[in-house]
Structure formats: structure tokens, C-alpha cells
Amino acid sequence: MRFFLQHRTIIIICSGAVAEWLEFSAYLYLAPRLAELFFPEQDPSTALISVFGLFAIAYLTRPIGGFIFGYVGDRYGRRLALTLSVLIMALATTGIGVLPTWNSIGLMAPLLLLICRILQGGAIAGEFTNAAVFMIEQGKGNPYLAGSWANWGANLGVAMGALITALVSLPGMPDWAWRIPFLLSCITSLLALWIRCRIQESPAFQPTAARELTPYRVLKELALQYKGSCLAVVLVGAFAGVSLYTGNMFWCSYVVSNGFFSQSQANVIASVDMGVEFIALPLMAVLAFRVGAKPIMLLGLLVTLLGAYLNFYMAQRGVTHISMLTMVLFALGVATFEAPMFKLLFDLFPAQIRCTGIALPWAVGLSLFSSPSPMLAQWLSGYYGWSGGVLCIALVSIAALFAIMIHTKLNRL
DSSP, X not given: OHHHHHTHXXXXXXXXXXXXXXXXXXXXXXXXXXXXXXXTTSOHHHHHHHHHHHHHHHHTTHHHHHHHHXXXXXXXXXXXXXXXXXHHHHXXXXXXXXXXXXXXXXXXXXXXXXXXXXXXXXXXXXXXHHHHHHHHTTOOSOHHHHHHHHHHHHHHHHHHHHHHHHHHTSTTOOGGGGGHHHHHHHHHHHHHHHHHTTOOOOTTOOHHHHTTOOHHHHHHHHHHHOHHHHHHHHHHHHHHHHHHIIIIIXXXXXXXXXXXXXXXXXXXXXXXXXXXXXXXXXXXXHHHHHHOHHHHHHHHHHHHHHHHHHHHHHHTTOOHHHHHHHHHHHHHHHHHHHTTHHHHHHTTSOGGGHHHHHHHHHHHHIIIIITTHHHHHHHHHHHHTTHHHHHHHHHHHHHHHHHHHHHHHTTOO
């Protein structure tokens, strides 16, 4: 109980991140199985592209969720935005967990799956960045570390998603076992909702000043005064999303569909990625606080590129311990870049429009670059083999480098 009271804010924020990202990751980790269930009339490769296509289409509506939850956070308070996002995520997750498949209702199955994915995308668009903003606004200790806790919780959720999907993919599991991660995430989301209802409002939120905010005013201010800042957020969001969806989740589907590893083996290796990031994120945040964010983030980009190259290339050998080592290298690179990123984005906007200023362009970056990346990587792998995923990660690494340059130009680093 004493531990809970001392770390109450961190636990409250991380509980929601764990719940939301557990289910969100399960969708991609189970992509080959979902392809069989919801697109059985297509060949395996086309069905897998269809599953990734639903993922991408749902993300096109994510900027709407980012704006809605960002505006709610700026106008009505961070507490309300964080609570609503968990509630909607719980409802959508339950929907997927009980959804009939193609064999039961035909075309309605993928359509209903798409609706649930749209709701999830909107909810998580408001959860992730608002949680980071809320933590930094507490103003206690290392701001890089405070901003990294939301990412830390998300990585824990993804790691749990990888491990749980590995278990439900084992031989001998019943046909309905794919539903377990979604139903489990529903339970954790409801628990997170109960905890979130007891959260205190951020000290940076000023209700009196917030009454003057209108959606038009927020959008106008972002478009006229913070174009460079919004572009930096878009590019950083693109890197964060593609490094996860392509470097980890698509990697799982790629190695399974090509017969390099079984589903369970691939998910265990992917959980190593999240486990390393889980440990490295707070350590790199402390290091960034001591030596500065810019050199840490540049180092992270270099290590990420090297790790991605080795990860996809060495996977062809089908040796578990080698792929675990290359995944560790990739994870260290991503964690090194992402540990200080939210504090830098936080400093780009005033408190009055900070939630919208980060959530909206972040969602745009994910929609334009991250969400189609598994589908693009799958298509590229048909022409270039293992290097298809590496090309996607290389492109967003260059984009992230431009984001750092924008920060430097704005004298934010």
C-alpha cells in the first residue's frame, strides 16, 4: 500500500497504457491467425495483406481521435480525456473478443472488425500522448523520465501481448484461444478505468483559461504559429510507430509466413524486444537528463538502423538465440531514441494547447506512415525479400533525423 501511494501517479498512467497496448499489439501478433478466420477465401499472402489493410484503414480515422481527445484534454482537463480513452478501448476490445468470424456471418465479420479497430485507434490516439503530457506536467524530478513512463507502460503491454499470443498459438490450444488476449485486455481496461476515475487533475490545467478555447481557435493557432513544431511531432510519431509495427510486429508475421520460426517462437523473440525497451527506457531517460537529449537520440537512430538490418537478415537462419540478440540490439536503439522524445515534444507547445498540439500531429504521423507500414513492408518483401522491412525503418529514421534538425532550428534542444 505504501508503494502504491508513493508511486500512485505512475501506476495510474501505466495501468491504462498496459491495458490498451496489450490488446492493440495482439491484433498484429495474431495477424496470420486472423487472416485465416476473417479472410478464408483468399490465399495466405493476400489474406495477410487484408488484415494489415484493415489495420491501416482504421488508422486513417486516428487523427480525428487525436484531435477529439487532445481538445478534451485542453478544454475539459487531462483527467477526463484519460478516463474516456480507457472506457472506449474497453468497449472496442470486448467487441473483438466476442466477434463472430467469416464462417459464421460472412462479410459482416471483417466489417465489424474494422469498426472495432476504428474505435480502438481513436481511443489510443488520445491515451498515449495525453498520458505523457500528464506525467511531465507533474513537475517532479527528471522530466525525461516522467515522459517515458507512458511509453514504458505501452512496452509492458506489448510484451504481455506477445507472450500471451505465444501461449494461445501453441499446438493443442482450442480454436477459440485467439480470443483470450482481447478478453483479458478488456478486464485490464476496466481495472484501469476504475483506477483512472480516482486520478487528480494536472496542475498545468487552468479551467478558467480553458473556457475560451474552441476547436477552431486551437486548429488556427496550431496552423499559424506552430507549423514547424507540428511537423516535428509528425516525423517523430512516424518513427515511433514504424519501428514498432514493422520492426517488431510485422517481423513476427514475416518470419512466420516464410517458415523461419513458428508463431510461438516469433512472439517470444518479439517479447524480448519489448522487455529490453521496458528496462532501457528509464535508464536512457536518466542518461539523456545527464548528457542531453540530442546526442542520445542520434545514437538511438544509428543503433536502430543496424539492429533492423541484422534482425531481418539473420532471421532467415531460423536460429532463435541469434534473432534474440539482434532483437536486443534493435530494442536498445529504439529505447535510446524514444526515452527523451516526449519531453522534447512537450516543450514545443504552451500548456493551453499542449494536448492537442501533440496528439493531433502524432496521430497524423501514425496514420500517414506507421499504419500502412506493415502492409507496405509485406508488399516490398515480395520484391526485395528480407530487406522490405528494413527499407521502411530506414525511411522513418531519416524522417526522425529531420525532426531533430527542426528542433535544433527552433532552439528546442
